[in-house]
Amino acid sequence: MPTLNLPLTDTPSLLGGFDETLLESARKGEHALLQAKRTAAYDSYAQIPNPDRFHEEYRRMDPDLFKIATFSPLEIPETAAAYQAVPEDSNYDVVISVSSEGIAIEDCNGVLTDGSLVVMPLDQAAREHTTLLEQSLGAAMVPGEQRKFLDLNGAFWNVGFFIYAKKGVDLKGGILIRYHNDQAGTVLLPRLVVVAESLTRFAIAEQFTSPDDVKTLCISGRELLLDAAADVKLVSLQDWGNEGLHIGEDWARVKRDAKVNLFSMTVGGKVSKMTVGCDVCEPNANAYLGGMFFADRDQHFDQKTLQYHSSADTYSNMLYKGAVKDNGYSVYQGIIRALKNCVGVDSYQTNNNLVLDSTARADSLPGLIIDADELACSHGATFGNIDQEQLYYLRSRGIPEGEARRMLVMGFFDEVIERIPFENMQDHLHAVIERKFGV
Amino acid sequence: MAYLEIKNLHARTGDIKILKGVNLEINKGEVHALMGPNGSGKSTLSSVIMGHPDYEVTEGDILLNGESILEMDPDERALAGLFLCFQYPVAIPGVSISNFMKKAVDARHPEGKAPAGPFLKEMRENMDYLDMDKAFANRGLNEGFSGGEKKRMEILQMMMFKPSIAIMDETDSGLDIDALQVVAKGVNKMRGPELGLLVITHYERILTYIAPQFLHILMEGKVVMSGGPELVKKLEENGYDWVRDQLAATV
Numbered sequence: 146m147p148t149l150n151l152p153l154t155d156t157p158s159l160l161g162g163f164d165e166t167l168l169e170s171a172r173k174g175e176h177a178l179l180q181a182k183r184t185a186a187y188d189s190y191a192q193i194p195n196p197d198r199f200h201e202e203y204r205r206m207d208p209d210l211f212k213i214a215t216f217s218p219l220e221i222p223e224t225a226a227a228y229q230a231v232p233e234d235s236n237y238d239v240v241i242s243v244s245s246e247g248i249a250i251e252d253c254n255g256v257l258t259d260g261s262l263v264v265m266p267l268d269q270a271a272r273e274h275t276t277l278l279e280q281s282l283g284a285a286m287v288p289g290e291q292r293k294f295l296d297l298n299g300a301f302w303n304v305g306f307f308i309y310a311k312k313g314v315d316l317k318g319g320i321l322i323r324y325h326n327d328q329a330g331t332v333l334l335p336r337l338v339v340v341a342e343s344l345t346r347f348a349i350a351e352q353f354t355s356p357d358d359v360k361t362l363c364i365s366g367r368e369l370l371l372d373a374a375a376d377v378k379l380v381s382l383q384d385w386g387n388e389g390l391h392i393g394e395d396w397a398r399v400k401r402d403a404k405v406n407l408f409s410m411t412v413g414g415k416v417s418k419m420t421v422g423c424d425v426c427e428p429n430a431n432a433y434l435g436g437m438f439f440a441d442r443d444q445h446f447d448q449k450t451l452q453y454h455s456s457a458d459t460y461s462n463m464l465y466k467g468a469v470k471d472n473g474y475s476v477y478q479g480i481i482r483a484l485k486n487c488v489g490v491d492s493y494q495t496n497n498n499l500v501l502d503s504t505a506r507a508d509s510l511p512g513l514i515i516d517a518d519e520l521a522c523s524h525g526a527t528f529g530n531i532d533q534e535q536l537y538y539l540r541s542r543g544i545p546e547g548e549a550r551r552m553l554v555m556g557f558f559d560e561v562i563e564r565i566p567f568e569n570m571q572d573h574l575h576a577v578i579e580r581k582f583g584v
Numbered sequence: 585m586a587y588l589e590i591k592n593l594h595a596r597t598g599d600i601k602i603l604k605g606v607n608l609e610i611n612k613g614e615v616h617a618l619m620g621p622n623g624s625g626k627s628t629l630s631s632v633i634m635g636h637p638d639y640e641v642t643e644g645d646i647l648l649n650g651e652s653i654l655e656m657d658p659d660e661r662a663l664a665g666l667f668l669c670f671q672y673p674v675a676i677p678g679v680s681i682s683n684f685m686k687k688a689v690d691a692r693h694p695e696g697k698a699p700a701g702p703f704l705k706e707m708r709e710n711m712d713y714l715d716m717d718k719a720f721a722n723r724g725l726n727e728g729f730s731g732g733e734k735k736r737m738e739i740l741q742m743m744m745f746k747p748s749i750a751i752m753d754e755t756d757s758g759l760d761i762d763a764l765q766v767v768a769k770g771v772n773k774m775r776g777p778e779l780g781l782l783v784i785t786h787y788e789r790i791l792t793y794i795a796p797q798f799l800h801i802l803m804e805g806k807v808v809m810s811g812g813p814e815l816v817k818k819l820e821e822n823g824y825d826w827v828r829d830q831l832a833a834t835v
Contacts, residue, residue: 535674537637537658538670538673538674538676539676539679539688540657540658540659541634541635541658541659541661541662541668541670542662542688542691542745543662543663543692543745544659544687544688544691545659545691546657546659548691549659552679552683552684552687553676553679555679556677556678556679556724557678558678559678560677560678
């Protein structure tokens with residue numbers, strides 16, 4: 146039984162201006178492969194009913210909050226923009242920046258010169274890696290799942306990158322993709338396709354920002370395909386200004402002995418809906434899903450996870466930590482799914498919530514769907530304000546109340562933040578927590 | 585005037601009156617033991633001295649170096665020189681031991697920040713002394729610790745913070761003989777003219793390792809009997825019923 150789906154419709158269900166006219170303009174002048182992929186995604190998108198508040202997934206996140214019809218796609222010039230370095234870039238091997246000025250790809254450490262690592266826009270990949278892109282674009286989705294916004298992104302993406310690591314590539318610094326949208330009323334539709342051959346090891350970060358008071362929407366789609374014994378980490382930092390709206394779909398397929406880390410960190414924006422799913426599909430495949438969210442000042446953050454075990458002897462661990470205050474509202478929903486005969490699965494799902502005042506709300510709906518025996522799956526959720534016994538303990542050691550509270554909130558999030566492979570992002574998140582927590 | 589003076593202390597939690605007039609005096613350089621049956625108020629006394637928010641003092645006073653501490657927050661009491669060795673230390677995942685220790689040592693430093701080098705050196709030496717694995721420093725505070733590891737952690741803090749009065753709340757509970765010896769080793773190293781010690785227990789066992797000069801017996805929220813080391817032996821032989829009989833006889 147599918148876990149997230151609505152029945153398909155015969156009459157096309159379209160959202161806002163995302164119709165055939167827009168599709169044609171996106172396809173115009175493109176490589177035939179990309180045109181075909183867009184059309185296939187469009188057909189699927191149009192068949193999936195529009196989300197509404199009566200669908201379980203949207204009961205706590207009204208899809209009308211995204212006001213999709215009021216946005217038109219961000220124009221991103223084809224001409225390359227000049228690369229503008231910021232100090233944090235020294236943490237990365239490759240830095241891509243995307244804005245209304247264009248796209249810049251900077252190979253800081255010469256890691257792209259020998260061709261073992263490929264980082265390029267999707268249209269270039271369609272020409273230079275046609276067969277591989279044909280096999281991988283749109284291929285990471287968990288079988289049988291239908292995701293309206295992933296297909297919308299697949300049909301209408303307006304910027305896309307292909308990251309391809311050949312066997313054995315081991316990247317020290319990692320790849321950063323920095324998105325900045327300063328154009329009010331526009332929607333950014335970024336696509337990322339990651340192909341990791343066997344025995345590769347690398348990390349990718351995506352960071353999303355916009356100026357305060359500028360209404361923007363982002364509908365992001367990312368897919369990762371990991372071959373045997375690959376080790377890939379992806380960090381997504383939703384750090385939009387106060388009027389940013391975000392919908393994200395991350396999907397990974399993980400083969401034998403490979404390990405994926407998918408981090409979703411939502412701290413900025415007005416409304417955000419992140420979905421992260423992985424299919425651990427061969428023995429000894431392993432997935433870690435780490436998340437943090439901190440909703441204050443009327444922010445509404447929703448996160449959904451799917452740990453999909455389609456093979457015996459596969460592992461996944463999920464830890465999402467959230468805090469809410471000042472009318473913030475957070476939702477976590479997640480499912481561990483183990484298919485028939487998938488014995489030896491070991492899977493955990495934990496969602497902890499700090500509810501820092503009585504104006505804020507946190508909902509948590511963990512779930513298991515298990516069709517196999519002889520496995521270990523567990524889930525749990527907790528809610529609460531700062532633990533009074535922990536606070537008393539720290540204070541009894543001479544640590545003043547404000548500092549003790551700060552330590553407890555930091556410590557709460559550090560269980561996830563410390564696993565992020567980029568130190569500058571850890572520092573940034575600590576600073577955001579300090580600001581939101583108000584110390 | 586004693587360094588720590590507990591005068592006619594009455595305290596309650598919610599509607600339950602637990603302490604009903606405790607009197608106790610402890611000077612620096614002295615080791616006192618406080619014993620009593622379950623429910624007599626031993627742990628409550630330590631919580632009230634440290635300022636746990638769940639307890640309310642309804643009568644009496646606690647003076648440290650001549651000044652009342654009743655209006656002070658737990659962190660102020662700690663900085664004034666009090667230390668409580670918890671019976672059940674809480675785990676705080678995500679807060680590493682080294683970070684926690686540094687913050688607590690910083691709070692005691694006149695400039696608000698202790699130099700990192702000497703701090704780390706002292707912590708390493710003390711961890712060595714207590715047979716603690718130095719990898720502990722990077723772990724979450726008490727996270728996944730055994731009973732013995734938690735108690736060593738408490739003693740390590742006592743050695744680092746150098747209190748003038750330390751209260752050990754049933755530090756021996758849940759410890760095997762090896763762990764108890766390590767704990768006692770740490771405590772005995774601290775003994776001296778600068779430290780007053782109150783060892784709360786309901787077994788005599790720990791008192792063979794940490795020999796007290798004074799013993800007090802707490803029953804139903806009051807110190808009902810005080811004496812020297814000979815009282816420990818008497819209590820061991822005759823039990824609390826003997827104390828009750830003695831009290832009945834005097835009434």
